[in-house]
Amino acid sequence: MADTVIAVTLLWGLVFIYAIMASMDFGAGFWSMVYINKEKTNATNIANRYLSPTWEVTNVFIVAIVVGLFSFFPSATFTLGTVLLIPGSIMLLLLAIRSGFLVFSHMAKGYEKALIYVSGVSGIFIPALLICVLPITHGGYINKVNGNDRLDLGALFTSPNVYMFMLFAFTSTLFLSSLLLTDYSKTSDQYNAYEVYRRDALITGPCSLIAGFLVIATLRTESPWIYNNMMDHVWALVASIIAFIIAGLCLFLPTKSRLGRPRISVVMVIIQYFFASYVYGRSHLPYMVYPNVTLEEGFTDPATFKALFITYIVAFIILFPGFVYFWSLFMKDRGYLKKNFKSKDDNDPEGAY
Amino acid sequence: MDHLVTARSMFGMTMGFHIIFATLGVGLPLMILIAELLYQKTKDPSYNIMAQRWIKGFSVLLGVAIPTGTIAGTQLSLLWPGFMEVVGKVMALPFQIEIYAFFIEALFLSIYVYAADRISPFMRILSVIFIAIGGAASAVLITNVHAFEGTPAGFTITDGNITNVEPWAAFFNPSFLVTAGHVVVSAYTTVGFIIASVAAYKMLRSRKDKKVYSFHRKALIIGLTVGGVFSFLTALNGHESAQHLYEYQPEKLAGAEGLFETQDHAPLTLGGFTDVENQEIKYGIEFPWALSFLAGNSFDTTVIGLNDFPREYWPPLFIHTLFNSMVVIGGFLLMLALAAFVWTKFLKKKEFPKLFLWAFIISGPLAVIAIESGWIFACTGRQPWIIYRMMKTSEAVTTSADLSLLFFLFLLVYIILGIAVVLVLRYYFKRHPVSEDLAKLNSEGGI
Ligand code: HDD
Ligand code: HEM
Numbered sequence: 001m002a003d004t005v006i007a008v009t010l011l012w013g014l015v016f017i018y019a020i021m022a023s024m025d026f027g028a029g030f031w032s033m034v035y036i037n038k039e040k041t042n043a044t045n046i047a048n049r050y051l052s053p054t055w056e057v058t059n060v061f062i063v064a065i066v067v068g069l070f071s072f073f074p075s076a077t078f079t080l081g082t083v084l085l086i087p088g089s090i091m092l093l094l095l096a097i098r099s100g101f102l103v104f105s106h107m108a109k110g111y112e113k114a115l116i117y118v119s120g121v122s123g124i125f126i127p128a129l130l131i132c133v134l135p136i137t138h139g140g141y142i143n144k145v146n147g148n149d150r151l152d153l154g155a156l157f158t159s160p161n162v163y164m165f166m167l168f169a170f171t172s173t174l175f176l177s178s179l180l181l182t183d184y185s186k187t188s189d190q191y192n193a194y195e196v197y198r199r200d201a202l203i204t205g206p207c208s209l210i211a212g213f214l215v216i217a218t219l220r221t222e223s224p225w226i227y228n229n230m231m232d233h234v235w236a237l238v239a240s241i242i243a244f245i246i247a248g249l250c251l252f253l254p255t256k257s258r259l260g261r262p263r264i265s266v267v268m269v270i271i272q273y274f275f276a277s278y279v280y281g282r283s284h285l286p287y288m289v290y291p292n293v294t295l296e297e298g299f300t301d302p303a304t305f306k307a308l309f310i311t312y313i314v315a316f317i318i319l320f321p322g323f324v325y326f327w328s329l330f331m332k333d334r335g336y337l338k339k340n341f342k343s344k345d346d347n348d349p350e351g352a353y
Numbered sequence: 354m355d356h357l358v359t360a361r362s363m364f365g366m367t368m369g370f371h372i373i374f375a376t377l378g379v380g381l382p383l384m385i386l387i388a389e390l391l392y393q394k395t396k397d398p399s400y401n402i403m404a405q406r407w408i409k410g411f412s413v414l415l416g417v418a419i420p421t422g423t424i425a426g427t428q429l430s431l432l433w434p435g436f437m438e439v440v441g442k443v444m445a446l447p448f449q450i451e452i453y454a455f456f457i458e459a460l461f462l463s464i465y466v467y468a469a470d471r472i473s474p475f476m477r478i479l480s481v482i483f484i485a486i487g488g489a490a491s492a493v494l495i496t497n498v499h500a501f502e503g504t505p506a507g508f509t510i511t512d513g514n515i516t517n518v519e520p521w522a523a524f525f526n527p528s529f530l531v532t533a534g535h536v537v538v539s540a541y542t543t544v545g546f547i548i549a550s551v552a553a554y555k556m557l558r559s560r561k562d563k564k565v566y567s568f569h570r571k572a573l574i575i576g577l578t579v580g581g582v583f584s585f586l587t588a589l590n591g592h593e594s595a596q597h598l599y600e601y602q603p604e605k606l607a608g609a610e611g612l613f614e615t616q617d618h619a620p621l622t623l624g625g626f627t628d629v630e631n632q633e634i635k636y637g638i639e640f641p642w643a644l645s646f647l648a649g650n651s652f653d654t655t656v657i658g659l660n661d662f663p664r665e666y667w668p669p670l671f672i673h674t675l676f677n678s679m680v681v682i683g684g685f686l687l688m689l690a691l692a693a694f695v696w697t698k699f700l701k702k703k704e705f706p707k708l709f710l711w712a713f714i715i716s717g718p719l720a721v722i723a724i725e726s727g728w729i730f731a732c733t734g735r736q737p738w739i740i741y742r743m744m745k746t747s748e749a750v751t752t753s754a755d756l757s758l759l760f761f762l763f764l765l766v767y768i769i770l771g772i773a774v775v776l777v778l779r780y781y782f783k784r785h786p787v788s789e790d791l792a793k794l795n796s797e798g799g800i
């Protein structure tokens with residue numbers, strides 16, 4: 001494989017992981033806000049229990065993407081850095097408020113509700129802003145003024161395609177997070193929360209699928225080059241839809257305790273997103289920013305790439321056991337997940353933290 | 354405001370805010386580790402309580418350190434795209450490796466905080482060690498990018514193209530070890546004195562409650578010990594840093610000392626203001642020959658003055674004050690720790706008089722001021738270069754206009770976060786006073 005292809009695949013992998021983790025993260029923050037007054041369902045607690053140990057790890061991925069981008073494709077970063085100043089800064093401001101208040105809400109129990117509102121609301125806008133980077137790279141929103149690239153905010157915010165991307169980000173954030181929380185509540189034996197999140201997943205799932213179709217439909221008129229490329233890989237889109245349908249059906253599989261096998265659904269939905277982002281990423285090539293920057297033009301120095309690639313491999317070997325340990329402590333340990341709720345019932349102020 | 358000045362102020366503001374939380378984030382894990390180890394050794398539950406309280410404070414501070422750091426990292430590409438293009442091609446390694454350090458820190462922090470009751474004491478201590486390593490490594494690595502800006506290596510620019518890239522030569526640029534070392538030891542110094550500040554303040558207010566008082570006294574001793582040891586290392590290494598300036602960025606050293614004429618037996622002036630017209634420092638205290646000694650370990654060393662550099666390469670001359678603040682504070686902290694050591698170990702006094710306690714109380718904030726002055730000195734003193742003698746800051750700045758509004762939005766968000774974090778810390782520690790933790794211990798049957 002060419003170095004550029006390896007680099008862009010690694011970057012794509014990071015974006016894919018972040019897209020999934022961030023949806024769950026921002027979505028969980030949003031749900032914890034929505035259900036804050038329904039104490040009996042424990043839905044807010046489920047969301048917080050998931051969020052507390054994971055948000056930092058999720059956050060590292062966005063930094064990893066920024067670093068991956070400028071170290072693999074410095075020239076593309078030059079263009080993107082220049083045009084993204086305003087949307088990027090707004091995203092950063094929201095992220096700062098969101099993360100700060102998320103942490104504060106765990107510590108200042110007396111003001112928990114207000115703080116959760118601030119972090120929930122600021123968090124839910126972040127995916128919608130982040131996703132705007134995609135249509136911007138499709139071309140049409142960058143003008144040259146005196147030889148410098150400028151983002152045409154007017155064109156950006158009057159484009160139906162951009163709004164469809166935002167809608168997609170919003171709905172799929174809600175879908176992924178509610179589905180994950182369905183599974184998480186089941187593992188924790190919290191059946192009230194389970195019912196709530198299962199219902200939410202069943203509502204938001206089809207919405208996100210429709211939004212996905214709308215994105216593709218509007219791409220057809222606004223960025224035909226990428227639309228046409230996508231149609232060359234239509235098999236993967238079909239695979240994606242099949243995975244979605246299986247995921248939906250699994251929520252109706254009867255089991256011993258309740259209706260639904262959310263763990264399989266989660267896996268299927270990740271497969272669904274995998275295929276969908278594969279088609280999208282594949283069709284985006286060879287452009288990083290259409291039509292100004294291609295993979296080859298934007299690429300870093302070969303010596304630097306080689307050094308970076310080696311660190312990736314070494315880091316993977318070192319970090320992988322850490323991730324497994326983390327996973328086994330927080331996602332799998334049924335004893336932990338259940339026990340923690342008891343301490344909550346005892347009204348122990350630390351237990352919830 | 355001028356476009357370039359706005360961009361510089363915006364980035365400087367982000368860093369100036371981030372660094373407070375980042376420094377504490379580097380240093381606190383060391384303190385927590387020491388407390389955990391003391392607990393395992395002495396079985397005195399005070400140390401366990403200490404570790405638990407510090408980790409709570411630490412996780413609140415990270416709620417600001419992490420998002421502001423994320424801002425810093427992204428803002429580099431947004432505000433200095435020209436610089437980041439070079440960094441991406443030449444100096445990407447430290448950023449990339451820093452990500453791995455962040456992962457280690459984030460994973461083990463969550464494990465330590467949220468799974469503490471489910472893992473063995475050994476795993477707990479191991480987790481803290483990983484957190485401390487992750488924090489120190491991220492500081493070392495990001496500082497390496499700063500070191501590279503001052504002493505670039507591993508590439509050449511011909512006709513605007515970057516060639517002959519050697520990423521590891523860039524990574525091990527001449528000032529990497531000195532600069533990174535200075536940042537890490539000064540972070541430990543700062544956190545040591547911050548802990549001492551808080552403890553001394555609490556001691557003043559808990560004279561009557563013996564148990565609480567002795568709890569804070571233990572914390573004070575840990576803080577002073579760490580602060581004392583590391584302020585000594587900071588001073589040693591600071592001397593080394595100054596010699597690096599002499600070798601690699603002579604105009605910065607000349608600016609820091611307000612030295613206009615090239616000379617041997619050059620004097621060092623403390624305090625005062627650089628007067629450009631008369632080419633001297635006004636109202637300062639002069640130590641004859643000292644600068645030559647500082648720069649080269651001998652009074653014969655010739656130090657190059659500002660007049661031997663083109664005027665456009667002069668750094669702003671107020672860096673003299675910034676450099677002085679750092680050095681004076683460093684000296685004060687070292688003396689303070691020494692005095693406390695002599696007081697308890699040689700004079701065998703049990704209690705610290707009020708004056709002593711007040712000196713401890715101001716030591717923490719002073720250390721933070723030293724950190725801020727040191728950074729502003731180092732970054733501003735490099736001007737007009739973003740990469741010394743390679744790229745001007747004005748060539749690297751974004752071409753997007755209209756930074757002013759964004760500047761004020763960031764300022765606003767930092768003010769909100771800054772106030773909120775103080776309120777939350779106060780709220781939490783008021784609700785959970787030490788006396789309660791200590792009482793819980795007794796009610797559990799004095800085991
Ligand atoms: C507690 C904080 C603290 C203290 C007490 C000191 N420093 Fe420092 N100093 C820093 C915190 C710091 C810093 C904030 O960490 C800097 C900014 C950039 C850097 O590399 O470290 C720094 C930079 C810095 C530089 C500039 C390096 C450059 O521009 O590349 C020099 C020459 C010194 N220091 C020298 C000293 C000396 C001689 C000290 C005498 C005691 C001293 N520092 C104490
Ligand atoms: C963390 C503490 C830091 C503080 C308080 C700080 C402060 C500042 C300030 C005040 C400026 C504006 C200087 C001027 O233009 O007059 C600046 C610029 C800058 N600093 Fe730092 N800095 C810090 C750390 C770093 C680090 C670690 C790096 C390296 C990655 C760095 C890289 C830069 C760059 C690229 C600029 C913009 C260009 C320039 O003005 O040279 N800074 N910083």
Ligand code: HEM
Nearest residue numbers: 059060063375378379419422423425426455458488492495
């Ligand atoms: C231009 C300079 C800097 C940049 C770009 C930067 C970048 C960052 C980023 C992106 C994060 C968030 C990491 C995460 O998502 O977990 C962060 C956090 C942090 N930074 Fe900075 N930083 C800078 C300067 C510094 C300096 C000088 C220090 C140390 C003295 C430092 C220490 C830390 C620490 C300890 C954290 C918390 C890490 C964690 O827990 O994940 N940073 N920084």
